Amino acid sequence: MYIMADLGPYGKLGYKKYEHVLCTLKVDSNGVITVKPDFTGLKGPYRIETEGEKPELWKYTIDNVSSLAQPEEEEREQRVFKDLYGRHKEYLSSLVGTDFETTVPGALRLFVNGEVVSAQGYEYDNLYVHFFVELPTTNWSSPAFQQLSGITQTCATKSLGMDKVAYFSYPFTFEASFLHEDESAGALPEWPVLYCEVRSLDFWQRYRVEGYGAVVLPATPGAHTLRVSTWRPLELGTVAELRRFFIGGSLELEDLSYVRIPGTFKGERLSRFGLRTETTGSVTFRLHCLQQSRAFMESSSLRKRMRSVLDRLEGFSQQSSIHNVLEAFRRARRRMQEARESLPQDLVSPSGAMVR
Numbered sequence: 001m002y003i004m005a006d007l008g009p010y011g012k013l014g015y016k017k018y019e020h021v022l023c024t025l026k027v028d029s030n031g032v033i034t035v036k037p038d039f040t041g042l043k044g045p046y047r048i049e050t051e052g053e054k055p056e057l058w059k060y061t062i063d064n065v066s067s068l069a070q071p072e073e074e075e076r077e078q079r080v081f082k083d084l085y086g087r088h089k090e091y092l093s094s095l096v097g098t099d100f101e102t103t104v105p106g107a108l109r110l111f112v113n114g115e116v117v118s119a120q121g122y123e124y125d126n127l128y129v130h131f132f133v134e135l136p137t138t139n140w141s142s143p144a145f146q147q148l149s150g151i152t153q154t155c156a157t158k159s160l161g162m163d164k165v166a167y168f169s170y171p172f173t174f175e176a177s178f179l180h181e182d183e184s185a186g187a188l189p190e191w192p193v194l195y196c197e198v199r200s201l202d203f204w205q206r207y208r209v210e211g212y213g214a215v216v217l218p219a220t221p222g223a224h225t226l227r228v229s230t231w232r233p234l235e236l237g238t239v240a241e242l243r244r245f246f247i248g249g250s251l252e253l254e255d256l257s258y259v260r261i262p263g264t265f266k267g268e269r270l271s272r273f274g275l276r277t278e279t280t281g282s283v284t285f286r287l288h289c290l291q292q293s294r295a296f297m298e299s300s301s302l303r304k305r306m307r308s309v310l311d312r313l314e315g316f317s318q319q320s321s322i323h324n325v326l327e328a329f330r331r332a333r334r335r336m337q338e339a340r341e342s343l344p345q346d347l348v349s350p351s352g353a354m355v356r
């Protein structure tokens with residue numbers, strides 16, 4: 001039911017444009033009455049401003065003038081509310097169901113709700129990002145219907161300080177499963193990798209590669225914000241830059257996994273000798289990672305005996321940090337050896353020590 005008021009000027013009553021709803025009353029199947037807006041109480045009167053040559057301001061209040069409810073009526077009302085809440089709880093339980101899907105023993109299920117937040121620091125405008133997730137070839141799998149790649153919309157940049165930033169806010173989600181089969185003590189699991197390719201598109205539909213990047217997905221559950229630095233292949237010479245500016249197009253990678261170590265590579269060392277690159281901008285991802293495994297429910301004694309997947313996954317991030325430290329040490333050692341080889345031979349003894 002609606003309580004309405006005709007606020008038209010004198011002589012113009014009955015026109016729909018002058019009618020205003022003051023209050024709405026609703027009664028559900030349980031006999032509960034809903035009043036909208038609520039009773040005025042101490043909030044002050046409600047206001048209605050009319051339009052026209054002479055605007056007017058009307059104020060009105062909504063008061064509950066019913067007699068106080070008897071104890072029997074209040075008790076009946078409480079029973080109605082209790083019954084209403086019970087039905088709603090049963091309805092929610094029917095939506096959730098009683099069967100909770102669990103993983104097989106020794107398996108870990110990974111859910112990722114992600115977002116391509118922004119890209120910044122690139123040369124040209126109107127950017128879009130092509131991204132995909134590469135699962136390791138061993139022990140990892142995903143549902144057949146699962147899509148592990150995506151392309152954002154084309155987004156114009158805006159100036160933010162010294163950089164030009166394109167905000168995408170592009171959501172994506174995927175699911176993957178890890179089945180632990182290798183029980184050897186030295187086996188450490190590989191983790192999925194997120195690759196991205198940034199391109200620009202101008203008014204004449206000319207596109208240019210702005211950068212390639214990759215990052216290993218976080219091995220711990222929770223919210224993570226990742227900033228992926230990118231690079232692009234560089235062709236030396238003025239002609240190449242003029243071609244890139246006027247007709248678009250540039251050097252591209254045939255296989256995006258070449259940004260890191262491709263999964264098809266079987267050698268010991270991957271050489272990129274002769275590949276010239278240029279540092280470009282960065283892409284920001286926001287990831288919410290969830291992990292499901294039976295090992296979360298196991299007791300500590302059983303977990304020690306099983307050497308389950310979580311025991312090994314806990315050391316994955318540590319292994320990554322150790323790997324980075326070792327790589328930095330190898331680079332420093334290589335630079336030291338190069339500097340040493342550049343010294344005159346008469347300053348270096350046969351044993352490799354300096355002589356005075």
